[in-house]
Amino acid sequence: MAENFSFERVEEDNVDETSVQLATQALQNQERLLLHLKTTNQTHTNIFPKVHTALDSLRDIKSEVEGSHHDYVPTSINEGPIQELKQLTLMHVPSSLDDKSKQQFQTLITDLMKDQCIKVLASLLVTCPWYEASQKERGEKARHNVLLIIYLCYDHQAITPANLHNQKQGEIIDKGWCCVVELSHLSRFIVNGRTRYIEALYHSTETCIYQSPEWIELKELLRSYQMMGLKGFIESSIGQAIGGVAKKKKNGGMKMKDGATFFELCESFRLLNNLYNYTQGRSTVKTINKSDLPKVAQTALSKLVGLYQNPDGTKQGLFELLMTWKQDIQEDLKEKLCYTSIAEVETIVSSWKKKTRLQGRDLIPFTYIEDDGSKLLKLMETIGGPVIKLQPEQILLIARAGSHMYGLSTPDSDIDYVVVYREMTEKVLGACKKIPECFENRGPSKKFEYGAYEARLFCEMVLKGSVVILELIFADGHEYASPAWEALCSYKDKFITERGIHQYIGLIRNNFNMIESKKYINSGRDRKLFYQIFHKIDSVEYLIQDQPPPIKCQGQIKEFILKIRKDPLEGEISRENLIIEAQRRFDNLNKALVDRDTRLKENTDFRFLANWLKGVRGIPS
Incomplete structure (x- = not known):
């Protein structure tokens, strides 16, 4: 059914095979050195951390020459x-x-x-109107302009599998005198009542260098008095006004910071x-x-000018005048304050943000396999919890994980589901706060365990090489x-990478x-630790050959693991013998890894997953 879903394919980079070969040789030599240091007990030397650092650098070099280095690229500005x-x-x-002058700015x-x-x-x-009012020379008035x-x-920056922290960092470029902010950053902080952005909405027309139709529409949708009534705006205004120039006294109360500047005082006022x-x-x-100010503020303004x-x-x-005015305002707020509904503001901003992001485009409708509709609904009902609240077209995958997926389940095995779903695109595009991306239901008392991503x-976890x-x-x-x-999994070869192998090896280690700690000795968990080691070693042996590993166990490996699961841990499969055998296989695996003359691609192609995610969101090109 993959033909019902399509996404933009990635053009492969032109690769210099000689560069890839040389980078591979350098990297493999470094891997051999690392293994040698480990096997000869030289991990305590100064060389060991240097080898690790060199390995990271060589992986980066190889990923660049082979074209697997692509990642999230935040907005930048032309120098x-x-x-x-600035001038x-x-x-x-x-x-x-x-x-x-506005035309000069715009150009x-x-x-x-x-x-x-x-x-x-x-x-x-x-x-800052207060700073401007305290100065006489135009150059001084403009000194702290922003x-x-x-x-x-x-779209590829807004709809991306990149880490959310990296995305947020990429939404703002702050040079002090110039602040460049993206739509998502603006929307999030408007709803939170951030003073800078609320003020920006209602700046005088003479300070507006350029206003797009979208910006004008937002200003018309949000009344200034409504926005100033947000709890975030009121609390942050008071907090920043005092926190920027004051500190607590040892015996209680507040005093002015020693380093408080003239401009910071103006900002507080x-x-x-x-x-x-x-x-x-x-x-x-x-x-x-001045005539619009109360007496305490008029006195403060005169002192600033002086x-x-x-x-x-x-x-x-x-500072005393600042604290007095703050107390007067807080008394007035007690009588007049009625916080604006943040939900009301969020609804308005969310709708505007979604409309602005789409720029007149319609989303591509998302469907699911109609023939499996009744089965899918039954599965969702079985899992329950938040999953049952999703629409069928939001479900991308439901899998029985753990021993069932490995073909190793027994009548006593837990029932563990993994769900991959997509949030409604309208909600994603309009989001003004973090949307939950994971919910789990786990524990020994649960009839069904599940994790939904x-x-x-899910894409971020793929890029990290998560084994699960x-x-x-x-x-x-x-x-x-x-x-x-199905469309994604028709390209299984794209997920066979060195990063994936690295994560498998980390899980085995x-x-x-945990086995050496004996924390779970004589328990089912201890057996699970053993059989996972053998299963993952088997998987890596396939990956080394550039083949997808057979997740469902078959043949000898299945028989061996089932013995570990069911039979008494004695004789050939005693705990001591299992440790010896597991270590032997792991040592052989590590040797096979460093003895290779070739390597897989270092990373999954970020662009490939980004395009798939864009298709899942239904974003038209």
Whole structure:
């Protein structure tokens, strides 16, 4: 049924076979050196960690020359216009931004982001009104300006199997004077009430260098008073206003930090000004109108202006005024505060984000095998829990894992399912917070155990070489396999890699360590540790030959493992003899690995999995 699902294929890189051969030789020689150090008990020397470091470098080199090095590539910016853009940013104040200067900004921003994203959604000159009001010279007023650029990244960066932490890091480029943020980062922090982005929504038109139709639409959808009422906005405004310039006294209370700067004090007053405006039913502060401020804030502003004129003056009086204003605002908030519903804001932002990401495209409908519908529903009902709440078309795979998949089950064996599913694409595209990607139900009291993994997390685990996940791909005859799963598994050869072997070897070593600890001696778990070692060694022997391992045991290996599972551990299969035999086979395996003249590809092709995931999401090209 794989013909019902298609995804874009990856063009193979042009490879210099001589470079691959030379890189392989260097890597294998290093592997031989490592094994020699281990077998001659030289692991305690200074050479040992250096060999490991060299191995990592050589693996990277080989992966590059053979084309298996591809990975998530975050958005970058073009270096050419940076200096000119910085000069422009730090010389303008809102009142000096005319059409000509805005056009200069737009031209440079276009060059900065050219071929780096789908489009720029907005660009703004972010200032601190309190700092600006305290200065006289235009150059000084603009000294702490920030150019904020909001953009829409490419599909392959938004729909990616990359680690979520790496994705989040790749969504923002912060140079201090310039901050470039992606749609997902913006949406997440707007919903959280992050002050910088709430203020950006309601900046004055004179500080808006460029606004796309999408940005204008978002501003119209979200009222400023509504956004300022978010719990996150209120709490972070108070926390940042005080936390940025204060520290606790030993005997209680707060005092100003020794290193608190003039600008940090201005920022603190700006944050409190936003909250004061909220209590007065106004929008975020854009410019300072002294008559709109309460007396305590007017006094603070006068002191700031005086401090600018006399830099040697003391800041201490300003801190007392800051704390007084904070207390006054908190009293007002107690009477007037009614937090905005975060769910309401999230619904609006989520819908806008999804629409912006798709840019007018329709998602490709996702289907499942109709003939297996009744069987699939029955399986979902059997597993229960969150799985039963999924739609049938969300299920990519249901597999009986463990001893059943290995062909080693007994009447006493646990029933253990693994589910791979896809979250609804609409939810993924509109997400403003982390979506759960894994749910499990395990324990000795459970009738059915299961682990369910979302498609992105599944892909990430494949890229890491997870043995459990790779075995799902190599195995056949699962309880349910969707067309998308069958399409993926028709390329089993792409998952036979050195990284996979490395993970198998790591699992075997871990089992040896647990056996040596005798933690589970005379238990079923101890037997399992042994039979897993023999099963995984058998699998690696196939992988070395560039063949998918037969996950279901057959012949002699099956008979031998079933003896370990069922028979008394004595005589030929006593615990001591099993340790000796397992070590012998493992030593032979390690020797076979280092004696090779060739190697598999180091990694699974990231681009291949990324394209499959994009197909699973139904994202059109």
